[in-house]
Amino acid sequence: SWLALMVPYSLIFFLIDSAVVWRVINWFNARVSYADILPVRASTYLLSILNEQLGQGAMAVYLHRREGVPGWKLGPSLLFIMVCEIYYLAGWANVGIALQWDSLPELFHWLPIVGLVMLALFAVGYLYFRGVILPDNGLRERHLLDAFRQATLKNYLITIAIRSPALLIAVFV
Numbered sequence: 001s002w003l004a005l006m007v008p009y010s011l012i013f014f015l016i017d018s019a020v021v022w023r024v025i026n027w028f029n030a031r032v033s034y035a036d037i038l039p040v041r042a043s044t045y046l047l048s049i050l051n052e053q054l055g056q057g058a059m060a061v062y063l064h065r066r067e068g069v070p071g072w073k074l075g076p077s078l079l080f081i082m083v084c085e086i087y088y089l090a091g092w093a094n095v096g097i098a099l100q101w102d103s104l105p106e107l108f109h110w111l112p113i114v115g116l117v118m119l120a121l122f123a124v125g126y127l128y129f130r131g132v133i134l135p136d137n138g139l140r141e142r143h144l145l146d147a148f149r150q151a152t153l154k155n156y157l158i159t160i161a162i163r164s165p166a167l168l169i170a171v172f173v
Contacts, residue, residue, distance in 0.1 A: 009173045016166040017041065020081060020159060021059070027155055028077045028147045030067035076147035083148075084159040090118050091160065092167050126153065 015038075022037040040062040048055035056078055060071035094115045097108055127133045129140055129148045140149060 005173045009169060012169055013166050014042065014045070016163065020084075020162050023162060024077045024081055024147070024155075024159060025063070025074075028080070028150055029069050029073055030063060032063070032067060036066070072143060073146065076144055079144065080147035080151060080155075081159065084156060085163065087118065087122065087156070088160045088163050088167070090115055092164070126156075 018037050018041040019034065021041055022032065022034045025032055025037070040059060044055035044058050046055075047058050056074075057071070059078075060069075060074040063069040063074055064071050094112055097104060097111045101109070124133065125148070128137075129145070129151070131140070134140075139145070
C-alpha cells in the first residue's frame with residue numbers, strides 16, 4: 001500500500017531535511033546539536049501548514065532563545081538552503097533527462113541549456129560574493145546575504161549532497 005511507503009519516506013525526508021538545516025545553522029549561525037534541531041524542525045512543519053513564514057519564524061525564535069542568535073541572522077541561512085534546493089533539483093533533473101532523453105517530450109531537451117545557464121549564474125554569484133566580481137560593491141555586505149558571503153563551494157556541495165538521498169528515495173517511493 002502507498003501508506004506503507006509514504007510513512008517511512010516522510011520520516012526519512014524529515015531526518016534528511018533536519019540534517020540540512022542543522023548543518024547550515026552550524027556553519028553560519030550557532031553550534032546546535034542535531035538532536036536539538038529535530039523537535040523545532042518538526043514544529044516548523046506543523047506551523048507551515050498554516051503559514052510557511054510562521055514556520056521559519058519559529059526556527060528564528062528557537063535559535064534566539066537557545067543560542068542568542070538574532071532572528072534576522074537566520075534569514076540568510078534559510079535563503080542559502082533555498083538556493084541550494086533550486087540547484088539540487090536542477091542537477092537531478094538534468095541527470096533524469098540524460099537517462100531518459102529519447103522517451104521525454106522535445107520540450108524537456110531544453111533542460112540542459114537551462115542547467116548551463118544556472119551554472120553560469122551560480123559562478124557569477126559565487127565570484128561576486130567572494131569579492132572577485134565588483135569588489136567595491138556594497139550590496140554584498142547586506143545582512144540578508146551573510147551566508148552567501150561566508151559560504152565556500154564546499155558548503156554548497158555538502159548541502160546538495162546531504163539533500164540528495166531524499167530525492168533518490170522519493171524516486172523509488
